[in-house]
Amino acid sequence: MFKVLVSDPISDLGIQQLMDAADVQVEKKTGLGEDELAAIIGEYDALLVRSQTRVTEKIMAAGTKLKVVGRAGVGVDNIDLEAATKRGIIVINAPDGNTITTCEHTFAMMMALARHIPQAYAKTVGGVWDRKSFLGVELRNKTLGVMGMGRIGSEVAKRAKAFGMNILAFDPFLTQERAEKMEVKLASVDDIIRNADFMTVHTPLTPETRHMISRPQFEVMKKGMRIINCARGGIIDEVALVEAINEGIVAGAAFDVFEIEPPQIDHPFLSNPKVIVTPHLGASTVEAQENVAIDVSEEVLHILRNEPFKNAVNMPPVAASVMNRLQPYFSIGEKLGSFAAQSANQAVNEIHVDYAGDLSDVDTLPLTRYIVKGVLAHHLGSGVNIVNCMHLAKSRDINVVVTKASKSKGFTNLLTVTLKTQNNEETLVAGTLLNGYGERIVQIDKFPVDVAPEGHQILISHNDKPGMIGSVGTLLGQNDVNIASMQVGRKIIGGEAIMILTVDKAVQKDVLNQLTTLPELNSAIEITL
Numbered sequence: 006m007f008k009v010l011v012s013d014p015i016s017d018l019g020i021q022q023l024m025d026a027a028d029v030q031v032e033k034k035t036g037l038g039e040d041e042l043a044a045i046i047g048e049y050d051a052l053l054v055r056s057q058t059r060v061t062e063k064i065m066a067a068g069t070k071l072k073v074v075g076r077a078g079v080g081v082d083n084i085d086l087e088a089a090t091k092r093g094i095i096v097i098n099a100p101d102g103n104t105i106t107t108c109e110h111t112f113a114m115m116m117a118l119a120r121h122i123p124q125a126y127a128k129t130v131g132g133v134w135d136r137k138s139f140l141g142v143e144l145r146n147k148t149l150g151v152m153g154m155g156r157i158g159s160e161v162a163k164r165a166k167a168f169g170m171n172i173l174a175f176d177p178f179l180t181q182e183r184a185e186k187m188e189v190k191l192a193s194v195d196d197i198i199r200n201a202d203f204m205t206v207h208t209p210l211t212p213e214t215r216h217m218i219s220r221p222q223f224e225v226m227k228k229g230m231r232i233i234n235c236a237r238g239g240i241i242d243e244v245a246l247v248e249a250i251n252e253g254i255v256a257g258a259a260f261d262v263f264e265i266e267p268p269q270i271d272h273p274f275l276s277n278p279k280v281i282v283t284p285h286l287g288a289s290t291v292e293a294q295e296n297v298a299i300d301v302s303e304e305v306l307h308i309l310r311n312e313p314f315k316n317a318v319n320m321p322p323v324a325a326s327v328m329n330r331l332q333p334y335f336s337i338g339e340k341l342g343s344f345a346a347q348s349a350n351q352a353v354n355e356i357h358v359d360y361a362g363d364l365s366d367v368d369t370l371p372l373t374r375y376i377v378k379g380v381l382a383h384h385l386g387s388g389v390n391i392v393n394c395m396h397l398a399k400s401r402d403i404n405v406v407v408t409k410a411s412k413s414k415g416f417t418n419l420l421t422v423t424l425k426t427q428n429n430e431e432t433l434v435a436g437t438l439l440n441g442y443g444e445r446i447v448q449i450d451k452f453p454v455d456v457a458p459e460g461h462q463i464l465i466s467h468n469d470k471p472g473m474i475g476s477v478g479t480l481l482g483q484n485d486v487n488i489a490s491m492q493v494g495r496k497i498i499g500g501e502a503i504m505i506l507t508v509d510k511a512v513q514k515d516v517l518n519q520l521t522t523l524p525e526l527n528s529a530i531e532i533t534l
């Protein structure tokens with residue numbers, strides 16, 4: 006039974022599929038502090054949050070069973086991604102579910118700003134009929150600067166076009182071609198600052214975007230600018246903004262987000278008549294909250310059930326077409342990694358993966374992750390998974406090298422894993438998928454073999470002499486070890502050779518020691534896949 010903790014207000018309808026799942030138990034405990042959450046998180050397999058819960062290193066460390074943190078929304082700046090990744094905890098978000106809702110809130114804020122709606126409301130309900138103080142401006146023919154043309158920024162630009170606005174757009178990933186298609190003008194930050202009448206920001210909060218609009222920008226800003234921030238507090242320097250408003254550079258601002266949330270009661274925005282504020286409501290509609298909850302619940306279920314999933318934030322996204330080609334090889338890849346690690350009896354400092362065949366033309370990183378996981382899990386245990394394996398390899402100075410070749414020797418795809426040890430020993434194992442036969446190991450070191458990578462195996466290195474197979478078989482029989490299959494690999498008659506046996510049960514260390522006493526037998530290793 007998987008236990009899921011929901012620590013922020015998330016739509017019940019959205020998590021219904023979790024609550025209906027026979028293998029899942031959902032508990033809702035909102036408003037917890039860090040210590041309270043750290044005290045209980047150890048019993049949960051998944052944690053669902055919005056933006057209130059801060060999932061810190063301390064909580065990750067206490068989450069010894071945590072497989073996934075699901076963010077019912079876009080921004081994950083409330084989640085310590087590095088702490089999650091190094092512990093192999095997958096972080097997923099719901100990047101699409103609240104796009105339109107936030108875009109519409111942005112527009113609501115822009116209109117409110119243009120027409121002084123909250124201020125006029127407050128005065129009217131206060132009994133003052135004041136029709137002079139709230140002269141507004143039209144949006145038509147005004148210039149809107151959009152910083153960040155992702156999901157939300159693009160939708161805002163579309164609607165602004167419908168309002169007859171001219172759009173200046175800045176985004177490091179916005180091409181001239183896409184800008185033309187969207188009928189926006191590709192601009193720099195400086196262009197927007199100097200020419201726009203309204204500016205709206207829709208970027209993530211990153212070291213690059215933090216205070217991207219600050220004192221230097223306000224000093225050259227077009228006088229009378231109106232600024233909207235429904236993205237993240239901190240993108241716009243709040244102190245510098247208040248100064249710019251008080252100096253008459255900025256005509257007004259509408260903020261849904263703050264550098265620190267909730268803002269302190271003495272926050273300067275809360276007393277400035279030219280600043281409109283809402284309490285991080287950008288995603289707060291029935292529809293958005295259902296969408297993001299459904300999206301994140303679906304992926305949490307997949308992850309708990311060890312099924313393919315999407316929207317992982319601490320893993321690169323993989324196109325479905327690529328995933329479909331790679332996925333059949335995940336299992337053999339992991340087994341090859343594990344086989345190689347069990348065969349190598351020295352500390353590994355390089356994992357070399359060679360892809361030969363059709364797979365050479367796709368991004369094989371997701372498959373490499375399974376191979377590296379297979380290598381590391383042998384020594385590091387179940388704490389290794391596809392999320393943290395590359396991080397763990399790097400942190401142990403294990404170099405992961407990938408090479409590709411479009412042709413392979415007789416196989417559609419041949420995966421070759423070579424482990425290099427600190428004293429330059431190499432351990433090689435190659436495998437593939439054979440149509441109709443499934444997973445196969447086809448080479449061990451320099452020896453061709455044909456072995457199904459499953460169960461308990463004994464890998465024997467010996468000299469190619471008559472009677473070797475009989476001696477091994479007899480000794481195993483004397484120890485009640487039944488042989489399911491046996492393969493011999495050699496390159497030249499009378500030279501070095503290997504035996505790979507599949508046996509019905511785990512082999513006692515003593516039996517392995519007995520095998521190494523046989524004449525002409527050099528080593529015997531048990532491998533479990």
Ligand SMILES: NC(=O)c1ccc[n+]([C@@H]2O[C@H](COP(=O)([O-])OP(=O)(O)OC[C@H]3O[C@@H](n4cnc5c(N)ncnc54)[C@H](O)[C@@H]3O)[C@@H](O)[C@H]2O)c1
Nearest residue numbers: 079080107153154155156157176207208209235236287288
């Ligand atoms: N107020 C809310 O409740 C609310 C709701 C949803 C999203 N958000 C926030 O809004 C922001 C945008 O969300 P989204 O779904 O559009 O994200 P997105 O990832 O689709 O788009 C973000 C865009 O910002 C661009 N970008 C990154 N760095 C930039 C920079 N230095 N200058 C200009 N552009 C830059 C990226 O290239 C990307 O196109 C996120 O921070 C998200 O957390 C807030």
Ligand SMILES: O=C(O)CC[C@@H](O)C(=O)O
Nearest residue numbers: 055056077078079080288
């Ligand atoms: O959960 C919310 O209400 C806000 C979500 C929003 O900030 C986001 O980044 O998606």
